[in-house]
Amino acid sequence: MTDGVFMDPKSPDEPTAEVTPLPVPATAPADPERWTHDHRPSIRSRALSQALYLGLRPFIHRVPGHAAGLRAARSTVDAASLLMRAGQRARVLPLVDPRVETGTDAPPVVGEWVVSRSPAGASTSRGAILYLHGGGYVVCSPRTHRPITSRLAVETGLPVLAPHYRMAPEHPFPAPLEDALAAYRWLLDRGVPASGIVLAGDSAGGHLAASLTGEIMRTGLPRPAGTVLFSPWVDLTCELSTQEQRVARDPYISAYAARRLARVVVGPTGFDDPRLALLACPWADAPPFLVQVGGAEVLRPEAEALADVLDRADVDCELQVWTGQMHVFQILNRVLPEASAAMSEAARFVTRVTRTEPVAASAVA
Template sequence: MNPDPSPYDRRPSMQSRAISRALRLGVRPFVSRLPGNPVSLRTARTAADAAARLIRSGPRVRVQQLIDPHTDTTSRPVVGEWVTPIEPTAEDSAILYLHGGGYVACSPRTHRPITARLAVDCDLPVLVPRYRLAPEHPFPAALLDAVDAYRFLLGRGIPGSRIVVAGDSAGGHLAASTVGEICRTDLPAPAGVVLYSPWVDLTCELAGERDRQCRDPYVSVAAARLAGQMYVGKGDFEDPRLSLLTCPWTAAPPFFVQVGGGELLRAEAERLAEVLSAAGASCELQVWEGQMHVFQILNHVLPEARAAMLETARFVRAAIAASAVGGAA
């Protein structure tokens, strides 16, 4: 027996088990009814924003709102926020973070527990765009906004080789599809990609199979399937900008994927890792035993989440260093 297992192979902590039980009993029944109609969707957005206002960013980061003034009259300005260390040492690098929320809810504010920790652990500024949400703005609105945010970073003089694109859940899908679009449009490739519990299959076929094997503490297949339909709208689920498992990944930068061992989207993350590896792309997959969906957001209370964020920082530093040495632009 390995006396010192990897942090993601260890038995879940007492805090992790307690939180998972509480979510399964108190939150999943509520989430499973969302986003069933406009009223419940507004309720979900309001509740998420209200909860986010109770969370402090921490004393080691600065949050600044962004409205990009350098756009022509035909373009939508890049809006969102910068989350930066108080005294950053690297001004020529950045993380582009795309928040989760099923493409229908949440905001840069709701995900500050993750973005603030990334800024501190990686010692890098984090740009979090406020991309447009469905169903008011279906596909490809969010993707266009994410690519514009990447172009914004390039326009500030940050080379692609020093940018890491990251995201969680639906933001993980958006991060991966953004990188696919970057490769298709011949923009400078990023140094790497970080995905937390990525929602890979918007049809939810894999999630449906997984749900019969494992009861996720709070993610509902029915709610996820409806959110996917709201985002795709009149689009085609087989569109290569949406279908990550059929997207050609031959020119992809390195991927780093973390997923909870006890969550609904585990099979999707594992399948994506297989697809990336088959295409010759580098993908480091970490399955964190017993952890729930996007457990990294609880890094103030879960030891596993803190360890996961440190693992992320290791990957980010190595990806930027390797990309810079390789001469990527």
């Protein structure tokens, strides 16, 4: 990848906690494309979930639904993200490409590449992972999600492109989708074959990755190799998650707060844009999907509903429910054994759909 402007920040290596992987899957399911990892959550997982439930969730439940409060939250998260590193075996290459060569109004592609430092982790085939970060379409950035992107880069051997996309309230939907589509076109324009590209995202980024998959199909662009969704926010109307809120003890996400955010995300046009409605999307001929969701989170019914829709469309869809796990637990893969195992499952899926060589577990960051 020589286009754009790359700068290596040369950040120092940081130590990584030792994590003992769990067996995956824990039981042999009747349907190999749907299984529940039914191990009792680890001590670390239970302790962290309890701490978040008592300490952070009360604030998230009261997240403001107005522009000033959301901008303040974004500034706080951005400041905290300065402490994020890519890990010992990955490095970050910032990317800025104004795309002046297109001669059109195509938006610039700004973000970062996350690549493996190890020659053993470099894929012999051309490809890339396009990762879209979560954060309710209002906060977070590629930097906040480096624990996920660096793990994907090291374990799959593929470079991970994590673009900045415009966020609400300044830029309601479909602005994020337009930026994600621009990043996908950018990869294609630079010779990365669609058969080597995997779309991925978590939470709102999971919604965006799935919406991007549908938009690629609608616009006739070459189909990507697959789509990976971590705890996707499937239904922005929040009907299913609000129902689940009555019985689930989600340690992190509040369906009521998500519903307030959704009104900001969709802007004045409301929920009428069909690109928002993943459960009504015509998914025939879509690429393979991997959907991972925590068993304790209120978004679990949404992930299951999306898997049902994909199954009815005869799409290759793997649904994994991780018992007792919280929203986007994969970001804690350096700490939680369940998160480490889930990331290895994601790498296995990427390897399968792109037909790349797997990377040895000893090379994982």
